[in-house]
Every structure is written in C-alpha cells, then in structure tokens.
Amino acid sequence: MNLPLSADLIAERNARDAEALADEYDSLGRKLARRGIAIDAVKDRIARFSVAVPTWGAGRGGTRFARFPLPGEPTSIHEKLEDCAVIQQLCRITPRVSPHFPWDTVSDYAALREEAASLGLGFDAVNSNCFQDQPGQAQTYATGSLSSTVEATRRQAVEHTIACIEIGQKLGSRDLTVWVGDGTNFPGQQDFARSLDRYLEAAGEVYAALPHGWRMLLEHKLFEPAFYSTVISDWGTSILAAQELGPKAKCLVDLGHHAQGVNIEQIVARLHRFGKLGGFHFNDSKYGDDDLDSGSINPHQLFLVFNELVEAELNPRTDKGDGFDPAYMIDQSHNVTDPIESMLSSAEAIAQCLAKALLVDREALHAAQEGNDTMMAFQALRGAYTVDVSPILAMARSEAGGAIDVLGTYRASKWRERKAQERKASGPGAGIV
Numbered sequence: 001m002n003l004p005l006s007a008d009l010i011a012e013r014n015a016r017d018a019e020a021l022a023d024e025y026d027s028l029g030r031k032l033a034r035r036g037i038a039i040d041a042v043k044d045r046i047a048r049f050s051v052a053v054p055t056w057g058a059g060r061g062g063t064r065f066a067r068f069p070l071p072g073e074p075t076s077i078h079e080k081l082e083d084c085a086v087i088q089q090l091c092r093i094t095p096r097v098s099p100h101f102p103w104d105t106v107s108d109y110a111a112l113r114e115e116a117a118s119l120g121l122g123f124d125a126v127n128s129n130c131f132q133d134q135p136g137q138a139q140t141y142a143t144g145s146l147s148s149t150v151e152a153t154r155r156q157a158v159e160h161t162i163a164c165i166e167i168g169q170k171l172g173s174r175d176l177t178v179w180v181g182d183g184t185n186f187p188g189q190q191d192f193a194r195s196l197d198r199y200l201e202a203a204g205e206v207y208a209a210l211p212h213g214w215r216m217l218l219e220h221k222l223f224e225p226a227f228y229s230t231v232i233s234d235w236g237t238s239i240l241a242a243q244e245l246g247p248k249a250k251c252l253v254d255l256g257h258h259a260q261g262v263n264i265e266q267i268v269a270r271l272h273r274f275g276k277l278g279g280f281h282f283n284d285s286k287y288g289d290d291d292l293d294s295g296s297i298n299p300h301q302l303f304l305v306f307n308e309l310v311e312a313e314l315n316p317r318t319d320k321g322d323g324f325d326p327a328y329m330i331d332q333s334h335n336v337t338d339p340i341e342s343m344l345s346s347a348e349a350i351a352q353c354l355a356k357a358l359l360v361d362r363e364a365l366h367a368a369q370e371g372n373d374t375m376m377a378f379q380a381l382r383g384a385y386t387v388d389v390s391p392i393l394a395m396a397r398s399e400a401g402g403a404i405d406v407l408g409t410y411r412a413s414k415w416r417e418r419k420a421q422e423r424k425a426s427g428p429g430a431g432i433v
C-alpha cells in the first residue's frame with residue numbers, strides 16, 4: 001500500500017478527538033437502546049456501506065460560463081486516483097472510483113488497476129462519452145449518438161461504448177453506465193418515436209456485448225444539453241427501455257435529473273418493485289441542476305430516498321431476478337470548493353441519511369401504515385430523521401483507520417497546498433462540466 005496521507009497524522013488527530021467521540025457515542029447508544037436499537041449494529045452496517053466517487057469529480061467543474069481552476073487540482077487519471085485515495089483514506093466509505101472514457105484513457109489498464117489497488121482503490125461502473133466530440137473523431141455527436149439519424153454516428157457510439165466495456169473488464173468493473181445527451185432543442189426537430197427506436201436498436205447492440213455478470217445502467221435525464229426533448233428523459237422511458245433490452249439492463253436514478261417537485265423516493269420504490277433499480281447518483285439541486293453537493297439543499301429528501309432504499313434492501317425482488325445491489329456514486333460538480341472537501345462532506349451527508357433510515361422503527365411504521373394512522377406513520381420517519389447520527393459515522397470511520405474529523409484532518413495535511421507546488425496548472429477549459 002502506498003497511501004497518500006500520513007497514518008501518523010490521522011492517528012494523532014484522532015487521539016485528540018477520541019475521548020469526546022466515545023462520550024457522544026455512548027450517550028447516543030443509551031438513547032437508541034431505550035428505543036430497542038443496538039448502536040453497534042447500526043455502526044456495523046455503516047461500516048459495510050460504500051459509495052463510489054467519479055474520477056471527473058476530483059477536478060473543479062464549471063458552468064457554461066466559466067470554470068475556475070484550483071491550484072493543485074489533478075490533471076491526469078493518476079493524480080485523480082491520488083485525490084480519490086485521500087478521500088477514501090479519511091472517510092473509509094469511498095473505496096471505488098468510477099472512470100470515464102476517453103477522459104481517463106491510458107495505454108496499460110492492468111497497470112492502472114494495480115496503481116489504484118496500491119492506493120487502496122478499486123473501480124466501479126465505467127462511463128462512456130457520447131456527448132462531446134473528441135479530436136480526430138470521424139463523426140460528430142451534434143445529431144445525437146445512439147439515436148442519431150446518421151447510421152455511421154450510431155455505429156461510432158456503439159463501438160465506443162463497447163470499447164468502454166472492454167476497458168472495464170481490465171479494470172475489474174461490473175457495470176456500464178450509459179447516459180447520452182441525445183434529444184432536441186426545437187419542436188419538430190426529430191420524430192419522438194423513431195429516435196427512441198434508433199436508440200433501442202443501438203443500445204441493443206451494446207447490451208449484446210455485455211460480459212457475463214455485467215449490468216447496463218441506463219441513466220435518464222430530463223433536459224440538458226437538449227432543452228426541448230431528451231430521448232431517455234425520465235424513469236418511465238428508462239424502465240421501458242430497460243425492459244425492452246433485457247434482464248441485465250437496469251435503471252440508474254440521478255437525484256438531479258427530474259422535473260422539480262417529482263417524488264424521487266417513490267421512483268426508487270417503483271423501480272425496485274420491478275427489479276430494475278440498478279444504481280443511484282447522489283447530488284443536490286435548488287432549481288433544475290444536478291450539480292450541488294449531496295445533502296446541501298434538501299437533506300430530508302435524501303433521507304426519504306434512503307428510507308426507500310432500506311425498505312428495498314429488506315425486501316429484495318428475487319421474484320424479479322433482482323436482489324439488492326445498487327451501484328451508488330456521488331455525481332456532482334464542484335465549482336467553487338476543493339473537490340476533495342466536497343466529496344468528504346457529501347459522503348458524510350449520504351451515510352448520515354442511511355444511518356437515519358436504519359433507525360426508523362419499521363414495525364411501528366408498517367403498523368401505522370396498515371392502521372391508517374397517518375400522524376404516527378410520519379412520526380416513525382421524523383423520530384429517526386431528527387437523531388444526530390454523526391457519532392456513529394465517526395466511530396465507524398475511526399475504527400476503519402479513517403479520521404474522526406475528516407475536514408480538519410484534511411486541512412491539517414496541507415495536501416492541496418503541497419500539490420499546488422508539485423502539479424502542473426490546469427487550464428480554464430480542462431475541467432468537466
């Protein structure tokens with residue numbers, strides 16, 4: 001192992017915080033025991049939880065107006081892995097990275113896999129890129145990709161996506177996430193039915209190339225970059241496409257890819273009901289974006305999503321050929337913060353919502369639901385949501401070798417300041433939007 005941060009620094013900082021944590025953990029343990037909940041069981045479940053981080057999230061994002069580079073941000077897959085290893089070393093629940101091609105292209109993927117392993121990391125779902133043109137590319141994606149009216153463009157998109165699967169096999173991935181920006185900006189621009197037909201035919205070729213044990217995760221998005229219609233626009237289109245493609249095709253829900261006010265926790269329950277919940281991308285939004293840090297705007301919604309995920313885990317749809325193994329990933333754009341700090345803060349917010357969902361008195365909830373006792377059903381959720389679970393997360397982290405105070409320890413490491421001296425500067429256009 002070649003971990004980026006000093007284990008001594010983490011141990012030294014933890015020693016300072018350990019007594020206060022033990023006190024808070026014991027106090028919370030007594031409170032939960034009075035409710036019949038064993039705090040150690042919750043902590044053990046949190047210790048088993050993990051969420052992937054995307055390689056592109058390690059760099060500063062931007063908007064279509066500007067990107068503000070951060071001194072010391074990573075500019076290569078190797079530096080991105082290093083930063084992802086810092087996140088994992090501190091928080092201990094982000095052991096896998098999700099790569100994106102061609103952004104993360106290297107000549108030797110076996111070596112990249114070893115490099116990641118030496119940093120304590122593995123690889124999660126591979127992501128294709130059929131939404132921007134690359135230098136030297138034969139066909140443009142301006143007409144769409146898998147659904148383009150141009151046959152040669154569809155072929156190029158299929159071949160690229162299959163190439164991503166082949167890279168993923170070398171990296172140890174088991175999932176392919178497919179998001180395409182295909183859609184239109186004007187009424188009448190394309191035929192709704194024919195564009196979906198073309199998508200399904202091309203996606204079917206990708207599906208046919210899936211190796212044994214692989215899943216194809218279809219990520220829908222309501223709008224952007226297309227602003228009038230999107231081919232895979234919502235969970236309804238997504239599940240129809242997944243059902244048409246076959247059992248290895250599942251739906252991936254990105255928290256920010258819906259119309260405002262849509263009940264996303266209900267979508268989670270619906271997809272699971274039909275054995276089609278394949279993954280979840282975490283972020284938050286205030287208006288119509290998918291860019292803000294997880295839990296920064298509406299942590300209660302995140303809790304309600306986790307409440308459904310915990311229900312789903314307790315009730316796997318084996319009858320639908322589906323257990324419960326969703327691919328979780330943080331997917332947000334860090335425009336004005338240090339991406340490492342944002343992902344540490346987001347991983348914490350995500351795990352907090354899982355911990356709170358684990359505290360829900362399911363027996364009381366189900367009894368109230370069956371008895372039509374609306375207020376007590378709601379109180380079963382509220383009673384869990386209002387608990388401060390941070391001592392559980394901190395204890396799980398520190399027992400796994402992570403930091404009790406992740407942000408304080410990260411800042412004390414002066415990682416970014418050191419990297420600003422060592423790494424070459426990134427340009428204003430080098431980021432991911």
Ligand SMILES: [Mn+2]
Pocket residue numbers: 219254281331
């Ligand atoms: Mn996403």
